[in-house]
Amino acid sequence: MLKPPVYLDYNATTPCDERVVEAMMPFFSQHFGNAASRNHVFGWQAEEAVNYAREQLAKLIGADPTEIVFTSGATEADNLALKGTLETYSAKGKHIITCNIEHKAVLDACAHLEKQGGEITYLRVKENGLIDLNELEDAFKPTTVLVAVMYANNEIGTIMPIKEISEITRKKGVLFFTDATQAVSKIPVNVSDGIDLLAFSAHKMYGPKGIGALYVRRKNPRVKLTAQIDGGGHERGRRSGTLNVPAIVGFGKACEICMENMEEEASRISELRNKLEECLLSIEYSFVNGSKELRLPNVTNICFGHGQGESLMRNLGKQIAVSSGSACMSASLEPSYVLKALGLSDENARSSLRFSLGRYTTGDEVEYAVKQFKNTADKLREMGLQFEEKI
Numbered sequence: 001m002l003k004p005p006v007y008l009d010y011n012a013t014t015p016c017d018e019r020v021v022e023a024m025m026p027f028f029s030q031h032f033g034n035a036a037s038r039n040h041v042f043g044w045q046a047e048e049a050v051n052y053a054r055e056q057l058a059k060l061i062g063a064d065p066t067e068i069v070f071t072s073g074a075t076e077a078d079n080l081a082l083k084g085t086l087e088t089y090s091a092k093g094k095h096i097i098t099c100n101i102e103h104k105a106v107l108d109a110c111a112h113l114e115k116q117g118g119e120i121t122y123l124r125v126k127e128n129g130l131i132d133l134n135e136l137e138d139a140f141k142p143t144t145v146l147v148a149v150m151y152a153n154n155e156i157g158t159i160m161p162i163k164e165i166s167e168i169t170r171k172k173g174v175l176f177f178t179d180a181t182q183a184v185s186k187i188p189v190n191v192s193d194g195i196d197l198l199a200f201s202a203h204k205m206y207g208p209k210g211i212g213a214l215y216v217r218r219k220n221p222r223v224k225l226t227a228q229i230d231g232g233g234h235e236r237g238r239r240s241g242t243l244n245v246p247a248i249v250g251f252g253k254a255c256e257i258c259m260e261n262m263e264e265e266a267s268r269i270s271e272l273r274n275k276l277e278e279c280l281l282s283i284e285y286s287f288v289n290g291s292k293e294l295r296l297p298n299v300t301n302i303c304f305g306h307g308q309g310e311s312l313m314r315n316l317g318k319q320i321a322v323s324s325g326s327a328c329m330s331a332s333l334e335p336s337y338v339l340k341a342l343g344l345s346d347e348n349a350r351s352s353l354r355f356s357l358g359r360y361t362t363g364d365e366v367e368y369a370v371k372q373f374k375n376t377a378d379k380l381r382e383m384g385l386q387f388e389e390k391i
Contacts, residue, residue: 053252093143348349
């Protein structure tokens, strides 16, 4: 039996899969060793578990286990990729090309680098949320050391042309970094597509919070990074700190489960998403933001015109969990910078809601959400008409 509230905010975070929790539990109190303790069995057990998880992560994205660097999350991975690259290759230049709808972890890191003397070019996106590849080509300079373009956008789900971008960066002899936090586990992602650095996180794929990873290419070309956290030389000198063994084990298990079920899950979830979207678009003045063709299978971002979005979310917050944008920006009163970049007005940006479905979303939940949204929209419209009659 369906019990509200209904969770439709899987792009913000996901619940831990019970199989993930089960895999993690022994490493809290039984196999509690430090993976860096090389002199006894407790350390060996922890190191073995970490190495196995590293293999699970690598297999999911087509990497070698030695190319995986564990971090505290995708935000740290983004910072390590951007700052670590610029520091290492500063002799060549300090120019980075990125995009104006990147996650704040990338945009804020770039803003920091600008204050340190870095030069950042922010590519604009078209109405569908995609960059113009010609503009990318024109943005290169002799001092360009990195292109940083996300794999899939967290608010509208748009999937960037990763292979085409990597072909351009290869031709220019410049490294390519992508924040693939929203893409990994939802769609096939393979670093052999010309990706040199890639960030992803466990809590977006039914794993624990507080653990992420950065893929760093070892060959053709070998990518070097300057560590941003010092103290012990862990992770082959790229990220110091005692490894969070239980979370790493959970991350590995989450990757394994996603790899086994990705195709089936994507098909089922996209059907539910399409049903939800089709029904909600029957609400007057509503339309989809971004591309409907090149996007993740689990997300739709819908503008409910005439200021309905905010009112709908406010009235339904206790019954249905959706988002008006990125979770990291939910406290901001400003309209979504992603939607503004698509050309939406402030009013329409504020009237837009993100619906993101996941592993545990059911057909009954979608039907319940549609019914609640339609009923609430009708009530709000009726209240508006009554107000207009009074004045």
